[in-house]
Amino acid sequence: MNIARVARVLSLPLCALTLALAPAIGCTGDEVAAPGEQVDAKNVRVTAADLAKLRDGETLKVDLGASDVLYHFYFDRALDYGKIALQLEDGSEALMSTALADLLASPYSPHEASNKSFVLTARAENLSGLTAQEIEILRNDGMLVKERIPGGVGDAKPLAEDNCITQIVYQTIYVNGQEVICELKILICDGEMACSDVKEFDGHDYVFCNHAKSWDAATAYCDKFNMNLVTINTINEEGWLHAMANMFSTQKWWIGYNDQAVEGSWVWQSGESSNYVNWAPGEPNNAGGNEGCAQLNRFYPDHGWNDEPCNLHYRFICESN
Ligand SMILES: [Ca+2]
Ligand SMILES: [Ca+2]
Numbered sequence: 001m002n003i004a005r006v007a008r009v010l011s012l013p014l015c016a017l018t019l020a021l022a023p024a025i026g027c028t029g030d031e032v033a034a035p036g037e038q039v040d041a042k043n044v045r046v047t048a049a050d051l052a053k054l055r056d057g058e059t060l061k062v063d064l065g066a067s068d069v070l071y072h073f074y075f076d077r078a079l080d081y082g083k084i085a086l087q088l089e090d091g092s093e094a095l096m097s098t099a100l101a102d103l104l105a106s107p108y109s110p111h112e113a114s115n116k117s118f119v120l121t122a123r124a125e126n127l128s129g130l131t132a133q134e135i136e137i138l139r140n141d142g143m144l145v146k147e148r149i150p151g152g153v154g155d156a157k158p159l160a161e162d163n164c165i166t167q168i169v170y171q172t173i174y175v176n177g178q179e180v181i182c183e184l185k186i187l188i189c190d191g192e193m194a195c196s197d198v199k200e201f202d203g204h205d206y207v208f209c210n211h212a213k214s215w216d217a218a219t220a221y222c223d224k225f226n227m228n229l230v231t232i233n234t235i236n237e238e239g240w241l242h243a244m245a246n247m248f249s250t251q252k253w254w255i256g257y258n259d260q261a262v263e264g265s266w267v268w269q270s271g272e273s274s275n276y277v278n279w280a281p282g283e284p285n286n287a288g289g290n291e292g293c294a295q296l297n298r299f300y301p302d303h304g305w306n307d308e309p310c311n312l313h314y315r316f317i318c319e320s321n
């Protein structure tokens with residue numbers, strides 16, 4: 001993934017803003033900045049509630065001029081774009097409502113783009129004079145603005161070959177009555193945000209999907225985010241996964257281990273070979289002759305895997321390569 005290109009600084013007056021991310025999970029004390037501390041936010045989810053907290057005359061300043069990269073935004077609904085000040089490459093500043101007047105006046109508007117990935121560029125010429133055809137391209141791609149290149153509208157740069165971007169967002173939480181800011185990493189592929197923020201362990205990324213799917217559907221979901229169902233390689237990884245998963249739910253979680261191809265021949269969906277196993281006593285038992293997929297939490301809080309029918313719907317964990 002081309003993370004570096006999108007991880008640029010957005011100047012944000014956090015004293016006046018509370019950034020929200022739903023679902024609000026996984027915000028732990030070790031990621032916390034001091035209350036009131038200025039934080040350089042990079043790619044931020046902005047909500048109407050955030051803008052509502054600005055006082056009269058205050059604007060959210062978005063420094064597009066910091067570099068030539070595009071900026072992705074997630075707005076949860078149509079906002080008061082008059083409260084967002086875009087700072088452009090040439091040093092000029094324009095309210096978003098003015099800079100995007102063409103777009104806002106067209107049938108395609110941020111109302112329509114809500115909950116999609118949209119992109120702003122630093123170049124003033126990209127922000128005005130959009131043709132109907134260009135607007136149609138934006139609609140198709142769920143974008144507000146794409147970079148213009150000679151001869152037309154180019155592909156949005158931060159959408160790397162795998163169509164995934166990683167964003168750092170900041171969320172205000174309250175610890176012992178104190179407002180603190182924590183950093184969350186979110187993964188967005190093809191305009192869809194992964195089911196949890198991204199957790200990191202030993203150089204790998206994980207997302208914890210706290211909604212139930214069949215094993216095959218869970219695998220397909222992970223694949224959409226260029227991940228696999230989790231491979232548990234070590235006791236340390238399992239300890240971390242177990243603790244993390246059970247913060248979401250103590251119900252059963254699919255892992256990538258399965259013997260669907262050859263009964264009794266257990267392999268990891270990722271293709272990794274790993275000697276580590278941790279079956280619960282008496283498992284795998286292929287009960288009913290139809291248990292081809294492994295899950296955690298057979299008897300929470302005990303660790304121990306159990307094979308179960310793959311068409312059952314359980315929560316699941318995805319892991320990066
Ligand atoms: Ca692993
Ligand atoms: Ca089996």
Ligand SMILES: [Ca+2]
Nearest residue numbers: 285286306307
């Ligand atoms: Ca079993």
